[in-house]
Amino acid sequence: MARIELNEIAHSYLPKPKGESDYALKRIHNVWDDGDACALLGPSGCGKTTLLNIISGLITPTRGRVLYDGKDVTELPPEKRNIAQVFQFPVLYDTMSVFNNLAFPLRNRGIHETQIKKRVLEVAEILDLTPFLNQRAAGLAADAKQKISLGRGLVRSDVAAILFDEPLTVIDPQMKWELRRKIKEIHEKLTRTFIYVTHDQMEALTFADQVAVMFEGEIVQIGSPQDLFENPEHRFVGYFIGSPGMNFLDCTLEGNRAQIDGASIVLDEETAAKGRKAEGKLAIGIRPMYLEIHAESVDGMVGAKVKGIEDLGTHRIVTITLAGKTLKAVLPEDKPVPEDEAWLFFPPQWTRLFADGWLVK
Amino acid sequence: MEKWPNNKAWLLVLPVAVIVAFSAIIPLLTVINYSVQDILAPGQSVFVGTEWFKEMLSDYRLHDALWRQFLFSGLVLVIEMPLGILIALAMPKRGWGVAASLVTIALPLLIPWNVIGTIWIIFTRPDIGLFGYYIHKITGIVFDHTARPLDAWITVMLMEVWHWTPLVALLAYAGLRAIPEAYYQAARIDGASPWATFVYIQLPKMRGVLTIAVLLRFMDSFLIYAEPFVLTGGGPGNSTTFLSIYLVKIALLQFDLGPGGAFSLIYFVIVLLLSFVFYQALMRVGKGEKG
Numbered sequence: 107m108a109r110i111e112l113n114e115i116a117h118s119y120l121p122k123p124k125g126e127s128d129y130a131l132k133r134i135h136n137v138w139d140d141g142d143a144c145a146l147l148g149p150s151g152c153g154k155t156t157l158l159n160i161i162s163g164l165i166t167p168t169r170g171r172v173l174y175d176g177k178d179v180t181e182l183p184p185e186k187r188n189i190a191q192v193f194q195f196p197v198l199y200d201t202m203s204v205f206n207n208l209a210f211p212l213r214n215r216g217i218h219e220t221q222i223k224k225r226v227l228e229v230a231e232i233l234d235l236t237p238f239l240n241q242r243a244a245g246l247a248a249d250a251k252q253k254i255s256l257g258r259g260l261v262r263s264d265v266a267a268i269l270f271d272e273p274l275t276v277i278d279p280q281m282k283w284e285l286r287r288k289i290k291e292i293h294e295k296l297t298r299t300f301i302y303v304t305h306d307q308m309e310a311l312t313f314a315d316q317v318a319v320m321f322e323g324e325i326v327q328i329g330s331p332q333d334l335f336e337n338p339e340h341r342f343v344g345y346f347i348g349s350p351g352m353n354f355l356d357c358t359l360e361g362n363r364a365q366i367d368g369a370s371i372v373l374d375e376e377t378a379a380k381g382r383k384a385e386g387k388l389a390i391g392i393r394p395m396y397l398e399i400h401a402e403s404v405d406g407m408v409g410a411k412v413k414g415i416e417d418l419g420t421h422r423i424v425t426i427t428l429a430g431k432t433l434k435a436v437l438p439e440d441k442p443v444p445e446d447e448a449w450l451f452f453p454p455q456w457t458r459l460f461a462d463g464w465l466v467k
Numbered sequence: 468m469e470k471w472p473n474n475k476a477w478l479l480v481l482p483v484a485v486i487v488a489f490s491a492i493i494p495l496l497t498v499i500n501y502s503v504q505d506i507l508a509p510g511q512s513v514f515v516g517t518e519w520f521k522e523m524l525s526d527y528r529l530h531d532a533l534w535r536q537f538l539f540s541g542l543v544l545v546i547e548m549p550l551g552i553l554i555a556l557a558m559p560k561r562g563w564g565v566a567a568s569l570v571t572i573a574l575p576l577l578i579p580w581n582v583i584g585t586i587w588i589i590f591t592r593p594d595i596g597l598f599g600y601y602i603h604k605i606t607g608i609v610f611d612h613t614a615r616p617l618d619a620w621i622t623v624m625l626m627e628v629w630h631w632t633p634l635v636a637l638l639a640y641a642g643l644r645a646i647p648e649a650y651y652q653a654a655r656i657d658g659a660s661p662w663a664t665f666v667y668i669q670l671p672k673m674r675g676v677l678t679i680a681v682l683l684r685f686m687d688s689f690l691i692y693a694e695p696f697v698l699t700g701g702g703p704g705n706s707t708t709f710l711s712i713y714l715v716k717i718a719l720l721q722f723d724l725g726p727g728g729a730f731s732l733i734y735f736v737i738v739l740l741l742s743f744v745f746y747q748a749l750m751r752v753g754k755g756e757k758g
Contacts, residue, residue, distance in 0.1 A: 185658040197653040214658035
């Protein structure tokens with residue numbers, strides 16, 4: 107078990123990186139405390155797997171240091187780091203039984219057979235693998251195989267952290283839920299450091315206390331699921347988290363009003379004051395569930411057109427155009443939606459202002 | 468689901484049926500026909516039943532050739548399989564070395580079989596051949612595959628290994644390249660030694676291609692003809708007379724079509740049986756004790 111510290115990490119797959127664009131990871135500086143359940147969330151190609159491989163030691167970063175409990179392990183190979191990793195698709199030793207698969211990491215470390223047996227039986231019990239111990243691992247279902255991969259990490263009592271690289275990708279939807287619950291349950295029981303990489307926001311938000319959102323080789327925000335939803339610090343977080351993602355409208359600022367091609371939206375004083383000081387291109391952002399649609403105009407509302415309604419059973423997603431831009435709003439089932447002409451209200455407390463993609467602070 | 472009878476489908480299968488008939492079925496039936504007759508002269512033959520089969524099965528020269536053949540194919544598998552895997556493991560995994568080593572290794576496979584015999588005749592000559600000359604110079608032995616059975620065997624084996632190990636190496640290399648990187652990463656994280664990685668990851672993952680390699684090398688070596696025929700002509704004495712060389716002697720040089728046909732069928736059945744046994748055994752190794 108360990109506290110994992112990433113100190114000014116940058117990585118390029120090229121032997122001699124030149125510009126910023128040659129780097130798969132631009133600058134990562136972060137600490138995960140011992141026993142944390144953390145998720146790394148980001149789209150494909152954002153560098154999350156690279157970061158995971160740097161933590162496990164499969165890759166040595168171009169710059170920066172990796173520290174476990176304050177000890178520099180940057181140059182250590184994975185076998186010396188006491189780390190376990192669960193890969194995207196199940197990695198098993200096909201010719202071995204489930205028992206031998208679980209025992210393998212211990213046998214490689216020369217641990218006594220009686221102790222191996224004890225550990226393997228314990229871990230098999232936790233993972234519900236006991237009935238399969240004598241079967242060949244190759245014949246099992248994908249979710250059981252992933253549990254074996256996880257088990258190979260858990261058997262080592264000295265393991266510093268367990269890393270998950272999109273472990274549910276090949277699992278059937280029903281079993282996905284089950285296995286995710288199991289992983290969370292194990293984390294609560296064993297309080298080891300779990301780092302979970304995924305591009306699925308549902309997985310990340312339900313698994314972790316702290317989610318780090320990655321975008322183009324950088325961590326753009328770390329926070330609780332609620333934080334990420336309500337206070338996205340970067341446009342990307344707003345867009346990536348939530349379904350549908352946050353609405354963004356490029357704007358200019360006049361007093362405490364955001365001007366969008368003629369339409370004008372009132373912001374709260376504090377946001378507007380910060381916005382006046384900010385540099386760069388401004389945009390306002392609002393979550394679809396906070397955007398209000400009315401049939402009658404009241405002061406502070408802007409005119410818009412309803413383009414379409416998708417009924418999802420539990421709620422409806424309304425597509426609206428405002429000054430040529432498309433917006434989405436989420437409405438409850440029972441609320442009437444005006445046809446064609448409508449009036450939008452941007453509640454100031456939920457309307458955020460971004461400058462060059464970053465939340466103005 | 469119900470099957471939909473559609474007789475037009477037979478029409479589409481017909482071309483294949485015709486080709487197979489001409490390439491395999493008709494020749495095979497001809498051989499069967501020969502094997503039960505004594506052909507005295509063209510158009511003059513007597514039905515003899517199983518006579519030729521009895522004669523061939525008790526022919527001591529056939530027995531000798533068969534044991535020689537087993538020894539040869541056994542040695543081929545024992546040497547070429549591990550050697551091929553070893554070469555594949557040592558080959559570069561990326562960069563320009565991949566193409567270079569693949570082409571270099573594949574070269575022996577591109578040479579016509581009768582030319583290979585000629586190459587090795589010259590190569591092992593003590594006067595001008597590189598191999599024979601240095602064997603003579605270093606050990607004092609005059610290497611002569613035309614006079615000494617051991618020398619003949621060494622030459623045939625060297626030639627065979629040189630010619631066909633590349634095939635095993637290429638197949639094994641393809642199998643190795645198909646193993647996803649994550650397996651090696653998992654093995655590193657689990658602290659597996661290189662030997663454990665080989666035994667528990669590489670070897671099981673190569674099972675498919677190695678099965679093909681074993682079958683191909685067994686069948687090919689069991690049917691070998693051109694190279695030893697050019698090199699030794701089956702000699703000295705009968706020391707390198709393999710089954711096919713003996714068969715050709717009977718059927719084409721002595722023109723005993725009846726015994727030749729019977730021999731062919733016996734030969735065919737042996738190859739078929741052994742291939743089946745190999746296939747089953749290798750498949751079982753892969754599946755193991757299923758719980």
